[in-house]
Amino acid sequence: MLNKLYYPAVFSVEGEDGFGIRFPNFPDCAVSGDSMETGYERASRVLGEILEGLETAGDMIPKPSMPQEIALQKGEFVVVIEFDMLEYKKRTRSKAVKKTLSIPSWLNEEATAVGVNFSQILQDGLLRVLNEKSC
Structure with missing residues (x-):
């Protein structure tokens, strides 16, 4: 798997400052945030969980949709979520494992x-x- 992936997320305004977020590539996934920053962070975290789950299961990682091809409703806009699998694994799988190796x-x-x-x-x-x- 490539380390950096970029998936579009569709943000929709909810209330005064909140956002609902869905992923066109993962229709069963939706999150929300009470600000743009919180929404982006939650979207990134959920995207990581989805991609890690697919990788662990040996399933194919879908190619990200092109943002300009996503049909939007009124009040929706696309935000591209950058996801770095290597950084995600560093944060979530930091348990040390012992390796035996040989050197002169x-x-x-x-x-x-x-x-x-x-x-x-x-x-x-x-x-x-x-x-x-x-x-």
Whole structure:
């Protein structure tokens, strides 16, 4: 899965400051917010839950609709929700897992002597590779 995805959400005004939000790509999903900021944050969180659920189940992630092709009712407007799967996973799946790996003994001795944090180096390297692969 690509790290960054952009899905259109249809916002509709509810009351003085509130918004109802629906996703054309996910018809069974709707959220609301009492401000634009809250609505956007909730929409992003729900989008993450949907996409993670699809990914976990091995289901296909639908291609986002084109905003200009969405039929709108009076009082509705489209907001594109940016979703970063890598950032979402960092926030929601931060449980550490143990990995066993092998390096040459001389490299281990040199790195240990200067206080290298092996776990941090591996995490940084993996993130760099994942970011390069998603571009």
